[in-house]
Amino acid sequence: MLTAAQVLAENNFGDTRTGGLAGPMGLFLIxxxxxxxxxLIRNMNARLRRLPDRFPQQTPPTDPTRAEAAVADPTDGTGARDSSTPAPNGHQQHRNG
Known part of the structure; x- marks a missing residue:
C-alpha cells in the first residue's frame, strides 16, 4: 500500500530529459x-527629444466679418438658427483643428 508521501513524491510528469526545447525557447522569447x-524605449526617447520645449499658444483664427455676426440662442424656444455661421460637423472639426 502506498503512503501519502510516496504518492506526492512520485514523478507523474514523464521523462524530463526528452523534448527539452521549452527552456531554450523560453529564454529566446524573453x-x-x-x-x-x-x-521601443530608445525610439520613443529620440522622438521626445525632437519635440520643442514649449508649443505655441493655439488661438482660433479671428475673422472680423464673423466676429460681429449674431448667434441665435438655441434655448430661447423659437428654434431660430443663424444660417450665416453653420456649426461644423465632426469631419470639419478635425480638418480645421
Missing part, C-alpha cells in the same frame, strides 16, 4: 521581448 522593449 530575450526577444527584452530587445524589442529596449528598441
Amino acid at each position: 530575450l526577444l521581448l527584452a530587445t524589442a522593449t529596449i528598441l
Whole structure:
C-alpha cells in the first residue's frame, strides 16, 4: 500500500530529459521581448527629444466679418438658427483643428 508521501513524491510528469526545447525557447522569447522593449524605449526617447520645449499658444483664427455676426440662442424656444455661421460637423472639426 502506498503512503501519502510516496504518492506526492512520485514523478507523474514523464521523462524530463526528452523534448527539452521549452527552456531554450523560453529564454529566446524573453530575450526577444527584452530587445524589442529596449528598441521601443530608445525610439520613443529620440522622438521626445525632437519635440520643442514649449508649443505655441493655439488661438482660433479671428475673422472680423464673423466676429460681429449674431448667434441665435438655441434655448430661447423659437428654434431660430443663424444660417450665416453653420456649426461644423465632426469631419470639419478635425480638418480645421
